[in-house]
Amino acid sequence: MGFCVAIDGPAAAGKGTVSKAVATHFGFAHLDTGLLYRAVGAKVLSGMEPAAAAQALVPTDLTARDLRTPEVAQAASRVAVVPEVRAALVQFQQDFAARDGGAVLDGRDIGTVICPTAEAKLYVTASADVRAKRRFDELLAKGMDVTLVDVLADVQARDTRDRERVEAPLVAAVDAVVIDTSDLSIDAAVAAAIAAIEEVRA
Ligand code: CDP
Numbered sequence: 001m002g003f004c005v006a007i008d009g010p011a012a013a014g015k016g017t018v019s020k021a022v023a024t025h026f027g028f029a030h031l032d033t034g035l036l037y038r039a040v041g042a043k044v045l046s047g048m049e050p051a052a053a054a055q056a057l058v059p060t061d062l063t064a065r066d067l068r069t070p071e072v073a074q075a076a077s078r079v080a081v082v083p084e085v086r087a088a089l090v091q092f093q094q095d096f097a098a099r100d101g102g103a104v105l106d107g108r109d110i111g112t113v114i115c116p117t118a119e120a121k122l123y124v125t126a127s128a129d130v131r132a133k134r135r136f137d138e139l140l141a142k143g144m145d146v147t148l149v150d151v152l153a154d155v156q157a158r159d160t161r162d163r164e165r166v167e168a169p170l171v172a173a174v175d176a177v178v179i180d181t182s183d184l185s186i187d188a189a190v191a192a193a194i195a196a197i198e199e200v201r202a
Helices: 013-024 032-043 050-053 070-079 083-097 112-113 128-141 146-166 186-201
Strands: 004-008 029-032 103-107 120-125 177-180
Touching: 004 013, 004 112, 013 029, 013 070, 013 103, 013 120, 013 177, 029 070, 029 083, 032 050, 032 070, 032 103, 050 070, 050 083, 050 186, 083 103, 083 112, 083 177, 103 112, 112 120, 128 146, 177 186
Parallel strands: 004 103, 004 120, 029 103, 120 177
Antiparallel strands: none
């Protein structure tokens, strides 16, 4: 039997960390849907048209290059407003969500558009300053040459674009459990997520 956990939230809110830990805890498969948009964004940076890039996406596009750069993140959020791009990625995500054994998907529109009937929905958020600092530390640790000011600007620009787009905007599903991780350790955020899911599994 399938069991879908939908985890949405703004840029760099810690969705990835929480999603991976939740998937490991419950033995579910995990899909980082942001990676799909990042892969399309990277193809567009190499000269392709957004819709054609999304329609031609293959699994190796997700691993072929480092997609976790600020440049690719911006490109991802720009292609993410294009309805044809979103449409091309729906089926793959819905098939993943329905797999036997359970699935965790994290993104922006999982609880609202991709899996509106998900058994558990979480909205993981934090203040923009905290999110920018976390992403800055992550990028620094990878040896990237970034400034906190630039990372905050990237996070805010993407949040605005993600919230204001017409198609599948970033918004908490009405039935999502909101977890604000601004003042939470990773362990505490993961524990809160697991507790919320346990509640609906019981
Ligand atoms: O890791 P981070 O939260 O910074 O970003 P991400 O989850 O990798 O997503 C990159 C971009 O893809 C976002 O800013 C969104 O514009 C877009 N995205 C989306 O529109 N819908 C999703 N389900 C996932 C990502």
